[in-house]
Every structure is written in structure tokens, then in C-alpha cells.
Amino acid sequence: MNVPVLMLLQEAAPTRFELTAGALAFMLVSMAAVTALAGWCFSQILKGRRHFDPDGTGPAHSPVPGKVESGR
Amino acid sequence: MSSAKREHWGTRIGLILAMAGNAVGLGNFLRFPVQAANNGGGTFMIPYFISLVLLGLPLMWLEWGIGRHGGKYGHGSVPGMFDKMWRHPVAKYLGVLGLVMPLVVFVYYTVIVGWLLGFSFFSITGSYFGLDADGVRAFLTSFQDIHDSSIHGGWVGFLFYGITVFMIVWVLSRGISKGIEKLALYGMPVLFLFGFILMVRVLTLPATEVGSPAEGLAFVWTPRWDELWDAGIWLAAAGQVFFTLSLGMGSIHTYASYLSKEDDVTLTGLATASTNEFAEVVLGGTIAIPAAVTFFGVAGLATVSGTFDLGIVAMAVVFQGLPGGQIMGQIAGFMWYFLLFIAGITSSVALASPAMAFLQEEFGLKRPQVALGVGLLALLLGLANIWWYNMGWLGEWDYWAGTFGLVVFAFVEVMIVRFAFGVDRFWEELHEGADLRVPEFFRFVLKWLSPAFLTILLVWWGWTEARGIFVMEGVPPEEVPWRWASRLTIAAMLVTGMILIQRAWRRRANEVPARVAATEGVVQ
Numbered sequence: 332m333n334v335p336v337l338m339l340l341q342e343a344a345p346t347r348f349e350l351t352a353g354a355l356a357f358m359l360v361s362m363a364a365v366t367a368l369a370g371w372c373f374s375q376i377l378k379g380r381r382h383f384d385p386d387g388t389g390p391a392h393s394p395v396p397g398k399v400e401s402g403r
Numbered sequence: 404m405s406s407a408k409r410e411h412w413g414t415r416i417g418l419i420l421a422m423a424g425n426a427v428g429l430g431n432f433l434r435f436p437v438q439a440a441n442n443g444g445g446t447f448m449i450p451y452f453i454s455l456v457l458l459g460l461p462l463m464w465l466e467w468g469i470g471r472h473g474g475k476y477g478h479g480s481v482p483g484m485f486d487k488m489w490r491h492p493v494a495k496y497l498g499v500l501g502l503v504m505p506l507v508v509f510v511y512y513t514v515i516v517g518w519l520l521g522f523s524f525f526s527i528t529g530s531y532f533g534l535d536a537d538g539v540r541a542f543l544t545s546f547q548d549i550h551d552s553s554i555h556g557g558w559v560g561f562l563f564y565g566i567t568v569f570m571i572v573w574v575l576s577r578g579i580s581k582g583i584e585k586l587a588l589y590g591m592p593v594l595f596l597f598g599f600i601l602m603v604r605v606l607t608l609p610a611t612e613v614g615s616p617a618e619g620l621a622f623v624w625t626p627r628w629d630e631l632w633d634a635g636i637w638l639a640a641a642g643q644v645f646f647t648l649s650l651g652m653g654s655i656h657t658y659a660s661y662l663s664k665e666d667d668v669t670l671t672g673l674a675t676a677s678t679n680e681f682a683e684v685v686l687g688g689t690i691a692i693p694a695a696v697t698f699f700g701v702a703g704l705a706t707v708s709g710t711f712d713l714g715i716v717a718m719a720v721v722f723q724g725l726p727g728g729q730i731m732g733q734i735a736g737f738m739w740y741f742l743l744f745i746a747g748i749t750s751s752v753a754l755a756s757p758a759m760a761f762l763q764e765e766f767g768l769k770r771p772q773v774a775l776g777v778g779l780l781a782l783l784l785g786l787a788n789i790w791w792y793n794m795g796w797l798g799e800w801d802y803w804a805g806t807f808g809l810v811v812f813a814f815v816e817v818m819i820v821r822f823a824f825g826v827d828r829f830w831e832e833l834h835e836g837a838d839l840r841v842p843e844f845f846r847f848v849l850k851w852l853s854p855a856f857l858t859i860l861l862v863w864w865g866w867t868e869a870r871g872i873f874v875m876e877g878v879p880p881e882e883v884p885w886r887w888a889s890r891l892t893i894a895a896m897l898v899t900g901m902i903l904i905q906r907a908w909r910r911r912a913n914e915v916p917a918r919v920a921a922t923e924g925v926v927q
Contacts, residue, residue, distance in 0.1 A: 347618065347701065348621035348625060348701055349618070349621055350617040350618070350620055350621040350624075351621065351625060353626050354444070354620070354625040354626065355624070357444075357445030357448055357624050358620060358623075358624040361445075361448045361684050362684055362685045362688070365681050365683075365684045365685060366681060366685060368673075368680065369674070369677035369678055369681045372670060373674060376415065376416075376419075376670060376671070376674055379838050
């Protein structure tokens, strides 16, 4: 867990860094990739809205829209 | 096996957040940016994403599948799961790795979580404000070291550890749905909210004479193509993927065991992994290092000697320099340390879960009793970690259980699925109730690449590191006896785990004839 933070600097790397187009592209593409994956997963889950009944004690299926008793 | 009805998750989103809480830990916010900066900058993301696809996701699905399969037979811990997958007497004993290793990690990880709770409190009270980096370092050392009363009383660190253990015991004793799931449902949104606010705050910081947030981002992300073919970078990336998804811990298995065979594990598992990746790449890559570079400069960061130095010491100095005065610094400090505390406590709860499930299901004990027992054990063993912290006790546990142990356990589970249970059979099981058809490519990966990769990793370790680490090369002589004591404690825990497994299976063997006899009595 105690990883040396700057092995890089100890090897005489430059002391000033500039955010180049390459660095920015790597950062944005990486962030976009994981954000898109997470977004896609959650959209699938919300779209699917499968019946979730891990213990098997609930009703056999989710209420069918339009067939839910309103109580009126 | 207890005949009592097993617990279950209340909602799918609760399950995803609890699993994400298990995976999102200190590694996402502290280890990831440091690893990226040290291993090729932006280039690190190439082996990182390849490792995620070839190692992380397949193993993650493997562990979800093993867990749900074991849950079908009433097993929430790995010994029982392995026993059902490989009908061989030795299988259940191999499962001790998924029982004891997470418990070992749980103990020292909770010590660290206690530090973070302490620093959340010190941020609110402004205790470290006015101290420079050396001052904060001394403040932290006195807090960590029970023998050092120069700033805090020696008991202060242990007090925060005790409070943390108490909170974990309380959550565990309330059960899966009312305890662990509730913690995730409230804790994870707070973690992401705090993370997002801190990210915006850091990225909008004005530049100083020594650095700027953009320079910090450049430091983490600038690609160094010449390093791409360095084997060390690929191993570092694979290691990071392994740690960040909490693979080889046994906790994913336990959480997944509370699902039924009709419940999806493929899409839900992927959602969990992607949530963790979001926390790591987006939040983890934009907070700690850009903030530290803004205030210390890249050169100044060279004085930061480790993950905790960055996450605790450097950030404590950063918060003192934030625009808006001390109150803004105190609020930001609280948000940072509390974010890490939430990340840590949700992982701690998950790490204790395999032992909880084992003792409940195999010995018929009640959940509150077991939670209390696990808490007392954590206090006792945690005290050893605190007492001999400066003698390398915690470091040894982190290496053998939290690093090496994970890889060994993953190797064992991959081999059991590969050669005993069968990848094709596993593949069919994995897709029962699935919302997502996993591409066939991953069947090939599970069959050939994952076993090969883990074998290479272990052989490489044995070839390059094993001897030096085992004989403690370069370790100060005064630490050697304590480090051996810490190793022997892990060994003793493994032996105790095996004895408990043996007793549980004997108990099970005695229970079956008794149940049959009782049934025959009723029939007569």
C-alpha cells in the first residue's frame, strides 16, 4: 500500500509538466470510456426493470402496467 | 449448513451499490493516480484497459457466478462453494483462502479507516490547521503510533479505531438488506457527491507559483510511449485492476450468494465494475495529485513518500491553502477524509462478510452474536497492528494477505472452474437469468487466458521477488522478529480456519443422519 509516489521524479524527470494535446486526449478518452460504460449499464438496467425477487417470496411477476388495481 | 432461510438483497440498485461499495476503496482515490503517474502516465491506460478486459471483467463474472452457485446450496462462503464445485475432500480446505484472507485484510484495513474517521473529525475541529507538511506528518505519526504521545494521547488513534469497529459491527448485525444495503444506499451517493464537488473544486483552483491543476493532470496523464513495452507497467496495470475490483477477496462471492439463480449477474456485475471504474478514473484521477501539484509543484511532490503521505499529509496542507479561508478548508478537508472513510467502511463491511456467512451458516450462530465476535476479534488483532505498526506488522499483513493472497486465491478459483467444474458448464450457469449475453470471446479468456495470466504472474513473482521478500532483505534487524510474528499470526489464522472448516463438515455429516432418523420417527 505504501507505494513511492514519485519514482518518476527520482529518475530525473522534468519538474514542470504541460498539459499536451496527447495527455488531454488520453484523459478525456479514458474518462469518456468508463462514463459511457457505466451509463450504458445503468440505462440497460433501468430500461429492463426486471422482476427482482431473490428470496422467491414475492409475487410471480411485476405488476403489468394498466392492470394494477387502483382501489377505486 | 443452517436450514434457516437465507437473507437476500432488497433491491437491485442496493445490490449494485453494495457491490460497488465493496470495490470502491482507498485504492481508487490514492493508489490509482500514483500508479498511473509512476507507470507511463497516460500510456498506463493502455495496459490498464487491456487488463480490465482480459483479467478484471472475466474474473469478476467468475466470482459472481461462483457466489450465486454456492448460494443455491445455502453456502455464503468460499469453502462450501468450492466443495459444491469440486467434489474432492481438499476443495473445502482450499476455500480457507476466501475465508481468512479477507478477515486479515478487514482487520488492518479497518485500522486505516479509523485514521480517516479521525482526520474527518480533525478537519471539522481544525486541529491540523496551521501546520506545515512536516507538522502534519508528525501529527499523523503521533495519531498512528500508540506509543507516541507527543501530540495526541496514545489512545486517540485506538479510540477512532474502536468507533469504526463499533459502526461496522452495528451494520453487520442488522443484516444484508437492513444493514449492508442501507449503508450502501446512503453512503455511496454521498461518496460520489463529495467526490464530484472536490473534483470541481480542485480543477477550478487558481494556479500558484509552483504548479496548477492542469500541470497535475499533465503529470498523471502525459503518455510516455517508450515505457509501453516495459513488463513492469503491464504488471502494475494488472495489479491495479485486480485490487480495484476487489478480486480474490471472497467478498464478491458472499454478496452474490444472496441472489437466486433467476437473478442476473452479468449486467449487474458489469454495472458494478463500471461504477468502480468511474470512481477510479474520473474522480481518482482528478483530485489528489492535481491538488497536491498545485500547492507543492511536481518537484515538491517528490518529498511525498507514500500513499498515505499523499492522501493524508499532502491533502491536509492543500486544504489549508484553499481560497475562501479556513472554514472552506475545513469543509473540503472533511469531505475528502469522509469520502475516503465511506469508501473504506463499505469495503470493510464486505471484507467481514465471508466470515460472518461462514459462522452463521455452518455453525448455526445468530448474526448479532457473530458480528460481535468478529468485532472483538478485529479489536484484538487490530491492536497488534496498531501496537507494532512501526515494526512493519501492518505492512506484512498488507503484502501477504492484501497482495499475494489475492493472486493465490484467484489462481485457485480459476483452476477449480477450469479443471474441476468446467468452463462450459460454468458459462451456462452464468447466463441463467442473464440480462446480458457475455460475448463468447470471454469464454475463451476464462478457459485459456485467465489461467495462463495468473500462472505467469505467480511464476514471475517466484522468480523475481519471492526469496528477497521471504528472507526480508533490506528490512531493519529490529523489525525482523515482529514481522515474523505477524506472518505467523496469519498462518495461525489459516490453521484455525481449516480446523473450523473440518468441524463444520463433521457437524454437517452428523446432522444428516439425525435429520433422517427424526423423519423416520415421524413416519413411524
